[in-house]
Each structure stands twice: as structure tokens, then as C-alpha cells.
Amino acid sequence: MSNKVNNEVKFSWEYLKSVMQTLDSYKVRALIDAKEEIIECEVYDEEEYNKILLKLIDEERIKYQLYNYLRNNQTLNLSNLEAFSEDYDLLLRKTLSLAYLLEKEQLITIQEVYEKNENAEGGSKKIFKDLVVSVDDVNLTSIKPIYEPVKVIFDSEICSGCGICAGICPVDCIMIKNGFGEIDDDKCIRCGLCYHVCPRSYLPVDILNMYQDNVSEYKDYGKIGTFKEAYCARTKIDEIREVCQDGGVSSTALYYLLDNNIVDLALGAKMGEKLWCPEPTIIESKEDILNTAGTKYVNNPNLMLLNQVGPEKKVAVVGVPCMMQALLKSKIFDIDIPSLTNVKYRIGIFCMESFPYQEGFLKICEKLNVDVENVKKTDINKGKFFIYTKDGEELSVPIKEVTSLAREDCEVCFDLTSESADISIGSIGAPSGWNAVLVRTEEGKELYQALLENDLIESKPIDEVKPGLPLLIKIANSKRKKSNSHISKKKENNQKYPQY
Numbered sequence: 001m002s003n004k005v006n007n008e009v010k011f012s013w014e015y016l017k018s019v020m021q022t023l024d025s026y027k028v029r030a031l032i033d034a035k036e037e038i039i040e041c042e043v044y045d046e047e048e049y050n051k052i053l054l055k056l057i058d059e060e061r062i063k064y065q066l067y068n069y070l071r072n073n074q075t076l077n078l079s080n081l082e083a084f085s086e087d088y089d090l091l092l093r094k095t096l097s098l099a100y101l102l103e104k105e106q107l108i109t110i111q112e113v114y115e116k117n118e119n120a121e122g123g124s125k126k127i128f129k130d131l132v133v134s135v136d137d138v139n140l141t142s143i144k145p146i147y148e149p150v151k152v153i154f155d156s157e158i159c160s161g162c163g164i165c166a167g168i169c170p171v172d173c174i175m176i177k178n179g180f181g182e183i184d185d186d187k188c189i190r191c192g193l194c195y196h197v198c199p200r201s202y203l204p205v206d207i208l209n210m211y212q213d214n215v216s217e218y219k220d221y222g223k224i225g226t227f228k229e230a231y232c233a234r235t236k237i238d239e240i241r242e243v244c245q246d247g248g249v250s251s252t253a254l255y256y257l258l259d260n261n262i263v264d265l266a267l268g269a270k271m272g273e274k275l276w277c278p279e280p281t282i283i284e285s286k287e288d289i290l291n292t293a294g295t296k297y298v299n300n301p302n303l304m305l306l307n308q309v310g311p312e313k314k315v316a317v318v319g320v321p322c323m324m325q326a327l328l329k330s331k332i333f334d335i336d337i338p339s340l341t342n343v344k345y346r347i348g349i350f351c352m353e354s355f356p357y358q359e360g361f362l363k364i365c366e367k368l369n370v371d372v373e374n375v376k377k378t379d380i381n382k383g384k385f386f387i388y389t390k391d392g393e394e395l396s397v398p399i400k401e402v403t404s405l406a407r408e409d410c411e412v413c414f415d416l417t418s419e420s421a422d423i424s425i426g427s428i429g430a431p432s433g434w435n436a437v438l439v440r441t442e443e444g445k446e447l448y449q450a451l452l453e454n455d456l457i458e459s460k461p462i463d464e465v466k467p468g469l470p471l472l473i474k475i476a477n478s479k480r481k482k483s484n485s486h487i488s489k490k491k492e493n494n495q496k497y498p499q500y
């Protein structure tokens with residue numbers, strides 16, 4: 001009996017301590033201090049503001065409870081985190097995500113321990129063994145807050161241009177134009193929410209994979225991330241087939257979701273006022289879908305439209321890997337931002353790199369001696385950038401010769417196949433006129449099944465086609481290697497780099 005009371009007293013003390021730390025948390029303080037400015041701005045109404053603040057307080061409180069728990073223990077490893085998860089009724093992957101944040105805040109250090117496993121062919125494989133967690137003895141209030149406005153990401157040329165920061169900023173002070181962002185410093189309340197959701201500030205890739213795979217284990221997910229099933233597919237809808245890039249599966253998925261009122265709208269990219277310069281757009285009808293079909297290789301911040309999605313709307317997002325990362329990261333570190341909780345489907349597109357409009361795409365047109373007005377379709381395939389003209393010509397240039405025109409910010413991107421999506425769709429690995437499709441989550445699986453059951457697509461297992469997954473894995477690996485080498489260079493030169 002006395003033991004029980006002691007535990008309760010200990011728990012209460014730790015609880016109170018974590019509440020105090022939470023109220024001192026940089027993000028919480030910034031949101032409380034700027035309540036008036038936020039409500040005045042009308043991005044969030046008072047009820048939404050209260051929900052975001054309370055959820056943030058809750059998340060911060062659990063994080064500091066974990067911190068205090070770790071401080072009170074001598075030997076710290078994965079089993080301590082498992083014990084904490086059990087005590088607080090959390091999934092281990094949730095606890096790991098909180099530990100990851102504590103590490104980013106420089107309150108703890110986490111070391112992953114691997115062992116080498118020799119295989120029969122004489123090679124070896126790294127197998128995850130344990131975590132070693134050490135608690136740094138610091139005064140919490142003296143820590144420089146890591147949650148700074150994403151100006152630091154823009155300035156260090158690692159911004160992917162995904163647009164999520166502009167889409168959630170509570171005072172609407174971020175503008176992304178031509179793929180590059182700007183912050184109105186006079187309006188910014190320095191709440192750090194943009195940094196919190198940005199895929200280029202910090203991105204716990206292991207934990208993203210755990211959420212995708214619905215497990216709490218450190219595993220090697222290879223070069224294309226976790227997936228349940230892989231197919232080769234193409235649309236059966238004639239109108240989509242006429243305008244689509246390859247197999248039209250992403251447009252068909254949108255058609256199914258909107259036509260059956262499973263989502264109210266989708267975010268995607270349409271051709272802008274300037275030819276071949278895409279703009280983010282809200283897709284609500286079949287006509288809108290047809291207007292957005294076809295790949296555009298110019299960067300486009302689709303997620304900045306999140307702040308135009310009304311309340312209670314169910315949303316699908318079609319976008320490139322960095323957008324899928326931003327959405328999954330925000331789901332893991334969820335703070336009840338209404339537009340983000342409304343996202344029901346993440347439809348990811350394969351992406352090798354993207355180009356700025358003026359200094360990239362138009363320069364490629366110049367190189368191929370084609371007027372932008374005459375461009376009918378663009379494609380990256382078999383190591384070449386293709387332009388198909390309205391006059392029926394097929395022009396191409398080796399990717400190697402134009403890769404220097406790609407966005408510098410894309411150089412640090414490791415993800416080819418939208419590893420954080422529910423379903424990933426692209427052309428690499430599929431025969432001409434078809435899509436390769438990776439079904440990654442339960443939501444993705446249900447969606448793909450529905451497309452089949454409604455006779456909207458033709459589908460075969462990807463193993464039955466050439467070039468198939470081996471080519472996809474090979475190209476994904478080369479993107480990873482390039483990204484690693486660019487990140488190493490940034491480290492050597494003491495430049496800011498994304499924390500994957």
C-alpha cells in the first residue's frame with residue numbers, strides 16, 4: 001500500500017515538473033504570446049487555435065515526461081523506452097518519435113547500435129541491435145530554441161519548395177514564388193510551426209518507415225521504402241488515357257475518390273498562365289483532373305493551398321516525394337492543424353529532380369531549339385529529357401547534360417519513389433504507356449483494390465513486366481548516392497543540411 005502511494009507521489013511530481021517544462025516550451029510560449037495576432041489573421045479561428053494549442057501542450061508534456069523518465073534511469077536503452085511506452089500507454093514508435101525530438105533539442109543523445117551479420121556469399125549485413133540513450137545535463141531554459149522560422153531553410157538552399165510551411169503558417173506570412181520562399185519578418189510571430197512541419201529541417205526517416213509499415217522496429221527498408229504490393233497498371237478511362245503522361249493511374253485514383261465523394265477535393269498542379277509553368281490548384285471535378293494530367297518538371301508548391309481548404313473537408317494530395325514526407329512528418333508530430341488532419345490520401349509521384357522555370361525548363365527548350373508554345377509533352381525516361389512538340393517531333397537531351405539546370409535544393413533529396421505516400425505512382429520500371437505502382441499503406445491498398453473492383457484500371461503484378469523493380473531500385477539507389485554525396489559536401493563546408 002505504502003509503495004503505491006510513493007509511486008503516485010513520484011508520478012505526480014514528475015507530472016507537475018513536465019507541465020512546468022511544457023509551459024516554458026518555446027513553441028507553446030510563442031503560440032500563447034501571439035494569440036491576438038493569430039486570431040486577427042483569420043487563418044485559424046479561436047476554436048481551431050485552442051485545439052492546436054492544447055494538442056501542442058499535450059505533445060510537449062508527454063515529451064518532457066519522457067525526458068524526466070530518462071533522467072531518472074541509469075541504464076538507458078530500447079527496453080527503457082519500451083517500459084515508458086507501456087507505462088504511458090503509447091506505441092513504441094510514438095515514444096521513439098518523442099525521443100527523436102528531444103535529441104534534436106539537444107537534451108539527449110541517441111546512438112543506434114548495429115551488429116554485422118556475415119552471409120553465406122561472404123558479404124555482410126548490418127542488423128539493428130539496440131539504442132543507447134544518454135541524457136545531457138543541461139538547463140532546459142538555456143537551450144537555444146531549435147524551432148526557428150524556415151527562412152534558415154530558404155537561405156541555405158535546401159528548401160524543396162513543398163509549400164507546407166506557407167500552407168500552415170498561422171499568420172500567413174510565407175510566400176513561395178517560382179519555387180523560392182520568402183517570409184514577411186514584420187508579420188512572423190516566430191512560433192516555429194513552419195520548422196516543425198518542414199521536411200528539410202529534420203526528418204526521422206526510420207520513424208517515418210515504422211509508421212508506414214505499422215511497426216515499431218528498426219529495419220532496413222532498402223532503396224524504395226516499405227510497400228505491401230507492387231503493380232504495373234494503366235487507366236481504362238478513355239478521356240484520361242488521351243491526356244495522361246504514362247498510365248494515368250494517379251488521375252484515375254482522383255477520379256474515383258471525387259466521383260464517390262470519398263474526398264471533397266484534392267491538391268495538385270495545373271498548367272499555369274505561363275505555358276509549362278505549373279501552379280498549385282484545388283481539384284474538385286473531372287474537368288479539373290483532366291487539366292492537371294501530365295507531368296510537369298517545374299517545381300510547384302502544392303501544399304501552400306492547405307490554408308484554402310475549408311473546415312471538415314476531406315482531402316487527397318497528389319505530389320512529389322518531399323510533399324509526402326512533409327505530410328507524413330506532420331502526421332507523426334500531429335498538433336491538430338485542421339487542414340493537415342483533413343488529408344486522407346497521400347498519392348505520391350516518382351521524382352528524380354525538378355527544374356526552375358526560367359533558368360531550368362526554358363533553358364532546356366532553348367538547348368533543344370524549341371519554342372515553349374510548341375511543347376506538347378515532356379518526359380524523363382531512359383536517361384534522357386524528352387520534349388514532344390505539337391508538330392509531332394520527338395526531341396531529347398541526355399539528362400547528364402541538363403542536370404546542372406535542376407534546382408540546387410533538389411540535390412539533397414534522397415527519395416525517388418515517394419516513400420511516405422499511401423500509394424506511389426510513376427513510369428520508371430513500367431513499360432511505355434503504363435505506370436509502376438507501389439501500394440504502401442492500408443489506405444493505399446483499399447484505394448487500389450477499389451480501382452480494380454470498379455474496373456477503372458488494368459493491372460498486372462510488376463514481376464511480370466520488364467524492366468520492373470530492378471530498374472526502379474537501381475535508379476532509386478543512384479538518387480540516394482547523389483544525395484549522400486551532396487550532403488557530405490555541405491557538412492564539409494559547414495553548411496546547413498537536412499537532418500534525415
Ligand code: SF4
Nearest residue numbers: 169188189191192194
Ligand atoms: S513564418 Fe514560421 S515562425 Fe513565422 S509565424 Fe509563420 S509559421 Fe510561425
Ligand code: SF4
Nearest residue numbers: 159160162163165198
Ligand atoms: S521544404 Fe517545404 S516546408 Fe521547408 S521551407 Fe521549403 S517549402 Fe517550406
Ligand code: SF4
Nearest residue numbers: 160322351353410413
Ligand atoms: S527531387 Fe525531391 S526535393 Fe526536388 S521536387 Fe523532387 S521530391 Fe521534391
